Amino acid sequence: MKNDKPTNPIILTKIEEKIIVEDSPKKIIETNSKTSQVNKLFKDLQEGKLKDEEIILLHYSIETARFKLGVGWKSSGEIENIKTWEDVNSLNSKLSSGYDEVMRRFDLKKLTEVTEFTSSNNPREVALISDLTNLLLELPEEANLKIVEALARNEKIIPESTWNTLEEDDDLPF
Secondary structure, three states, rough: OOOOOOOOOEEEEEEEOOEEEOOOOOOOOOOOOOHHHHHHHHHHHOOOOHHHHHHHHHHHHHOOOOOEOOOOOHHHHHHHHHHHHHHHOOOOOOOHHHHHHHHHHHHHOOOOOEEEEOOOOEEEEEOOOHHHHHHHOOHHHHHHHHHHHHHHOOOOOOHHHHHHHHHHOOOOOO
């Protein structure tokens, strides 16, 4: 009896001009972290249990080398930084619009620690815990692939109508 399934476990699917690897051989993301919450974060990343905005925040921290992030009244400044970064990287606004919620989730998962307080003793800046920061600086390839997939799902989509209006403005004097 002939087996109709391909022998190669990697199946490529083309979706919206992007190639996404599906059913690739599962490699365990090895973190070598002593911190159980960091191990859990990367296990959740591997199993697809993290929200895209959580994954994008990890990439934002890596790419901008910002491991201390504003919260409370400083979150508005951080969100403005993220919006600029999203524009430069042609990403939608998923992270900037969900930043406060992501920071609350990271706090609940004990992935951040408060580094600055207001005079009223409220947090205004948090840092990613050192084990997480160290791992992000030497990110395993399997984790990087998951981040790239999340970024691809969140690319800014420019409506075709915008492209058409650029081509139709032929009445310019030059």
